[in-house]
Amino acid sequence: RVDSRRQGRTRFMTRLTIMSPLGATMTIDERGVHVEGLPGWAEALKEPTESGIIEYGDIKYTEQWSEDGARDKITLEIKNGPHFLIKEKAFRETISFGIQSAQGLSDKTRGVLGQFVHNNAYTIKQHSETEATVNIDGFEVSARWEEFHRNSECWTIEEDQLLDFFSQF
Numbered sequence: 001r002v003d004s005r006r007q008g009r010t011r012f013m014t015r016l017t018i019m020s021p022l023g024a025t026m027t028i029d030e031r032g033v034h035v036e037g038l039p040g041w042a043e044a045l046k047e048p049t050e051s052g053i054i055e056y057g058d059i060k061y062t063e064q065w066s067e068d069g070a071r072d073k074i075t076l077e078i079k080n081g082p083h084f085l086i087k088e089k090a091f092r093e094t095i096s097f098g099i100q101s102a103q104g105l106s107d108k109t110r111g112v113l114g115q116f117v118h119n120n121a122y123t124i125k126q127h128s129e130t131e132a133t134v135n136i137d138g139f140e141v142s143a144r145w146e147e148f149h150r151n152s153e154c155w156t157i158e159e160d161q162l163l164d165f166f167s168q169f
Contacts (some may be wrong), residue, residue: 013095013159016086020078024057028074028086028095033063080104096139096159100152124155 025037035056045055050051058079066072074086081104086097105117126132143155
């Protein structure tokens with residue numbers, strides 16, 4: 001689930017909620033990371049290990065902070081499942097996310113993620129080494145081949161180009 005706020009003609013993603021197969025729910029918003037919903041019999045380690053990893057049932061995540069003390073990014077892994085990278089822009093109180101691995105996501109996946117992980121969910125028409133057009137169910141946006149938040153290179157779409165698309169969910 002994605003929540004957003006509108007500022008003029010622009011819509012900003014402000015909250016992202018992901019539910020794991022075990023029933024744990026992780027919500028990321030301007031106030032931080034919140035986990036809940038885990039069955040009583042499942043193990044939860046809400047305090048970070050020495051390496052900064054926090055485990056809550058089948059969710060494992062780390063929070064990385066910028067030099068000014070603001071949360072910079074969150075890496076999220078679901079056991080035997082997908083991996084995500086969530087970026088937070090503290091000044092704007094907005095978030096964005098990327099799918100690092102779609103392993104374990106089924107054709108039954110719904111919402112924003114479901115639009116991207118199904119077979120043939122989107123097409124990429126490359127115009128040059130670094131420029132392309134991504135077509136998502138008839139919705140076209142420009143993309144650039146570049147580094148995604150200092151991790152790995154991929155086709156990257158500017159947030160403001162996808163806001164109308166995301167507002168459908």
